[in-house]
Amino acid sequence: MSFLANTLGKTPLTRRRALWGLALVAPNVLGLMIFFGIPVLIAFRTSLWEWNGIRPPIEVGLGNFVTLASDSEFWGAFGVTIKLMLFCVPIGMTLSLGVAVLLNQRLRGRAFFRTIYFLPVITSSVAATMAWSWMFQAQYGFIANVLAPFGGANISWLTSPDLVLIPIAIVVIWQRLGFDMIIFLAGLQAIPRNMYEAATIDGANRWQMFRSITLPLLSPTTFLVLILQTISAFQIFDQVYVLTSRTSLGGVNNSATTLSLYLYQTAFTDGDLGYSAAIALASFGFILVLTLTQITLQRRWVYYESGTT
Amino acid sequence: MADATFINRIEIAPKADADTRLYRDPVEQRLRALSYTILIVGAFVMALPFFWMVSTACKAPTALNTLPLEWIPSNPMCIENIGFLYERSPRFNQYLVNSAVVTIGRTLGQLITCSLAAYGFARFQFPGKNILFALTLGLLMIPFQAILIPEYLLLRQFGWLDQFSALIIPGTFSAFAMFLLRQAFLQIPLELEESAMIDGANPLQILWRITLPLSQAAVAAFAVITVQAAWNDFLFPLVAAGTNPDVRVITLGLSLLQGERSTPWNLLMMGSFLATVPMLILFVIFQRQFVEGVSMSGLGGR
Numbered sequence: 001m002s003f004l005a006n007t008l009g010k011t012p013l014t015r016r017r018a019l020w021g022l023a024l025v026a027p028n029v030l031g032l033m034i035f036f037g038i039p040v041l042i043a044f045r046t047s048l049w050e051w052n053g054i055r056p057p058i059e060v061g062l063g064n065f066v067t068l069a070s071d072s073e074f075w076g077a078f079g080v081t082i083k084l085m086l087f088c089v090p091i092g093m094t095l096s097l098g099v100a101v102l103l104n105q106r107l108r109g110r111a112f113f114r115t116i117y118f119l120p121v122i123t124s125s126v127a128a129t130m131a132w133s134w135m136f137q138a139q140y141g142f143i144a145n146v147l148a149p150f151g152g153a154n155i156s157w158l159t160s161p162d163l164v165l166i167p168i169a170i171v172v173i174w175q176r177l178g179f180d181m182i183i184f185l186a187g188l189q190a191i192p193r194n195m196y197e198a199a200t201i202d203g204a205n206r207w208q209m210f211r212s213i214t215l216p217l218l219s220p221t222t223f224l225v226l227i228l229q230t231i232s233a234f235q236i237f238d239q240v241y242v243l244t245s246r247t248s249l250g251g252v253n254n255s256a257t258t259l260s261l262y263l264y265q266t267a268f269t270d271g272d273l274g275y276s277a278a279i280a281l282a283s284f285g286f287i288l289v290l291t292l293t294q295i296t297l298q299r300r301w302v303y304y305e306s307g308t309t
Numbered sequence: 310m311a312d313a314t315f316i317n318r319i320e321i322a323p324k325a326d327a328d329t330r331l332y333r334d335p336v337e338q339r340l341r342a343l344s345y346t347i348l349i350v351g352a353f354v355m356a357l358p359f360f361w362m363v364s365t366a367c368k369a370p371t372a373l374n375t376l377p378l379e380w381i382p383s384n385p386m387c388i389e390n391i392g393f394l395y396e397r398s399p400r401f402n403q404y405l406v407n408s409a410v411v412t413i414g415r416t417l418g419q420l421i422t423c424s425l426a427a428y429g430f431a432r433f434q435f436p437g438k439n440i441l442f443a444l445t446l447g448l449l450m451i452p453f454q455a456i457l458i459p460e461y462l463l464l465r466q467f468g469w470l471d472q473f474s475a476l477i478i479p480g481t482f483s484a485f486a487m488f489l490l491r492q493a494f495l496q497i498p499l500e501l502e503e504s505a506m507i508d509g510a511n512p513l514q515i516l517w518r519i520t521l522p523l524s525q526a527a528v529a530a531f532a533v534i535t536v537q538a539a540w541n542d543f544l545f546p547l548v549a550a551g552t553n554p555d556v557r558v559i560t561l562g563l564s565l566l567q568g569e570r571s572t573p574w575n576l577l578m579m580g581s582f583l584a585t586v587p588m589l590i591l592f593v594i595f596q597r598q599f600v601e602g603v604s605m606s607g608l609g610g611r
Contacts, residue, residue, distance in 0.1 A: 007436050014434065020512050021433025028426035029441055031482030036448045039459035046459060053462070099351060102344045115596065116352040119359065122592045122599060124541035126560040127581035130567060131358040134365060134574045142361055145378050174355065179603055186604045206340065235454050238543045245568055260454050260544075267458045268548070276458050284455040 046277035053273045064278035074279065076254055077262035078286075080165065084258065085233040087169035088176070093225055096177045100184035101214070114185075118178035125175060129242040132171045133158065136243070159247050161255030168256060171239045176232070180225050187221030188214070216303040223302045227294055234287050235260050259283045359585075366390060366579035373574055387579075394576045394583075397566070400554060401580065404562035409587075411476045411546075411558055412539040418481025419535055420528070427490035428516045432502070445484040454544070461548050471553035476546055480539060486531050489605055493527030494520055526601070533595045534602035540588055559584045 008018040047064055049057035068074050099117055103110055120128055135142040136157040144153045157167045191214065199209050215222075237260040244250055250257035250265065257265070259279065267276035364380060365373070367387040372379055395401055429435075430442055460479065461470070469475040497520055505515050521528060543560040550556050557565075563580050566572050592599055 009434075017433055018435035021429045021435035021438065024429030024433065024512065025426040025438075025441060028422040028482050028487055029445055031422060031479075032445050032448055032484055035460070035463070035479040035482055036451070036456065036484075037444070039456035039463055040451060042459035042462055043456055046462070053465075099348070102348055105341075105344060107341070107344065107348075113348050113352055114600075116355050118600065118603075119589075119592070120355060121603065122537050122588050123359075123585050124543075124560055124563075124581075124588065126541070126543050126563050127362075127584045128358060130563065130577055130581045131362040133567075134578060135358065135361055137574075140374055140376070140378075142357075142378065145376070174358070177355070182600055182603045231452065235452055237454070241543075242564060242567065245564065263454065263458070264544075264548075267461075273458060273462070280455045280458060284452060287452060 043277050043281060046274050047281050049274040049277075050272075051274040052271045057274065060274070064275050065282070067275065068278055068282055073254065073257075074259075074262065074282075077257045077259045080255070080257055081234060081236070081259045083165055084169055084172070084236055085230060087165065088172045088233045088236075089226070089229045091169070092173045092176050092180065092229060093222070095173065096180035096225070097184050097218075097222070099177065100181045100188055101210070103181070104185060104188045114181075117181055120175045121178040123175070125238040126242055128175060129171050129239045132167065132174075133243050133246065136167045158243055159252050161251060161253050164244070164251045164256045168236070168239050168243055171243065172233070172236055175239075176229070180229065183225055183228075184218070184221060187218050191217045219302040220304060223294075223298050227291060230290055230294065231287055234283065234290070237261060237264070259286075362578045362582050362585075365575050366582045368575045370573055370575060390575055390579045391583075394579045397572060397576060398562065398580070400557070401562060401583070403555075404557050404559045405583070405587075407473075407556055408540055408559040408584075410473065411480075411542075412536055414473070414477035415480035415539045416532055416535045418477065419483050419486050420532065422481055423483055423486040423531075424490050424516065424521060424528070426487045427494055428512070428520060430487070431491045431494040432512075446488065448484045449488070457544065457548060460545075464549055469549075471550045471556060473556050475549040476556060476558065480545075483535075486535065489531055490524070490527060493524040497523050526598075527605070529595070529598045530602035530605055533591065533598045534605075536591065537588060537599070 009015040046057075048059060048061060050060045050063070051057035103113055103117075107113075136144075138144050138154050138156045141157075143157070144155065147153065147155065155163065157163050195213050195217070196209055199213060204212070236258050240251075240256050240258055240261050241249065244256050250261050260283070263276050263279040263283065266272050266279060364382060367385040367390065368379070368382045369384060369386050372382055372384075398404075426445075430438065464470050464475045464479070467474075469478070501519055501523070502515050505519055510518070541560065542558070543564070546558045546561050547564075550558070551561065563577075563584055566580055567577055
């Protein structure tokens with residue numbers, strides 16, 4: 001007992017404060033360990049099993065990962081995920097930065113524009129994607145009719161393996177734009193005005209100021225958005241589910257099956273829980289490698305004011 | 310960083326005198342016209358799906374297959390379509406209520422567990438504090454999908470699948486909200502709490518009467534973001550409570566409605582609209598908090 005007392009603190013007051021502290025953090029920390037910590041352990045354990053969740057599991061060692069390496073469906077899903085990421089991240093970042101720069105001026109109706117651009121962020125992705133799904137229908141869909149004069153009335157956006165990623169990327173970008181816009185706006189607002197004033201006196205034009213002041217000083221924000229965008233693009237699920245479930249989930253010939261959809265299907269359609277855990281860990285590994293690569297590369301382009309680039 | 314002043318910085322326009330000079334410059338005027346054009350076209354694209362959703366939701370079934378498309382339905386039947394929607398999905402209202410229960414449960418739960426823990430980490434010294442804090446922050450790095458299946462297995466072990474407990478209880482703990490609230494609590498001057506302590510208040514009283522009221526802005530921002538995320542959550546309810554209609558949330562109800570290929574688009578759009586309305590109302594009222602919450606969460610790393 002006295003040992004316990006001494007680890008908690010020297011005086012009665014510090015001991016009492018330490019007990020309070022522990023009691024205060026206990027519910028959340030315990031809850032997090034149970035519902036998020038333990039599943040991480042389960043993920044590693046399950047990935048070494050061949051298991052349908054009902055019969056007793058069979059130990060297969062790293063067998064699931066070996067299967068994974070030559071599983072063409074897995075690599076297909078990986079390719080789809082990377083393609084979507086390459087669509088969504090650069091376009092999404094350019095658009096949200098552009099809108100943020102435009103809204104960072106003294107314009108009438110700024111608040112109105114900000115509200116409109118932000119609206120998709122707060123909307124349920126299922127409901128919003130459903131609206132897009134309707135707009136992308138061939139023949140009677142909105143987009144088919146806009147494209148009709150150019151011969152696009154009968155394009156089946158959602159069932160063509162070559163095209164299906166375009167609507168998915170559009171919906172993802174549309175729903176994410178307002179979020180990144182807000183982060184970029186916060187970054188833009190933090191750039192000191194006097195830098196622009198000095199540049200104006202030196203005769204710099206808008207584009208020069210954007211290139212030489214805005215972009216470098218904004219680069220920490222850009223880096224943050226890049227990391228967040230990449231991670232979220234790697235986990236696209238809802239949009240694919242809603243856009244393709246009406247015809248064939250994951251698109252015709254799995255043309256829209258992302259890694260997260262593949263792991264969902266492996267677990268709940270095929271009932272292969274061990275393999276699904278292996279897919280989840282492999283995806284997590286990819287995200288980790290990508291993020292670490294970005295962190296390593298940031299030294300080359302992210303500018304920090306303290307001078308340590 | 311992301312404190313209450315952030316939103317003010319956005320609202321306050323840049324220095325006016327420099328800009329009035331620019332107003333007269335013809336090049337600047339052309340640039341402004343261009344800015345407006347781009348912003349208006351962009352806003353049109355951003356708002357279009359919402360407009361099309363509402364417009365379709367009020368269309369008669371025959372108007373769905375009519376060309377040219379009607380922007381505004383010629384004989385609107387909004388109320389009738391709500392009736393048809395309930396005919397097709399008799400428990401639609403219950404899904405909305407279920408979503409509300411899950412949303413409120415998660416938000417209140419997080420508010421309690423996370424503000425307690427945030428206060429503990431912000432103001433108390435205890436053995437193992439740094440390790441515990443690092444561990445909880447480490448959990449932030451793990452994407453939810455990596456633990457989706459294990460989470461399902463755990464809830465199955467607890468016998469919680471297809472029950473409200475599965476939908477609510479795991480969502481009442483959050484490393485992220487705890488981290489945000491701790492940041493807010495750290496900004497409050499210690500003297501205020503100390504004087505209450507001398508008056509004999511215990512930590513819970515101080516948290517409730519001083520710390521939380523003083524961090525209202527952060528708490529409100531956290532709350533709207535949590536509400537929004539809980540209401541719109543899809544993948545987790547799909548996995549944890551996908552088969553029991555008694556606890557089905559609205560996002561699942563909607564996607565099931567869509568899964569039946571025969572469901573006409575006007576009813577799907579009406580359903581989507583009804584599922585969106587609560588968040589739209591919330592957004593209109595708490596716009597500042599939403600924007601602030603996003604900038605906080607962006608800076609927090611999620």
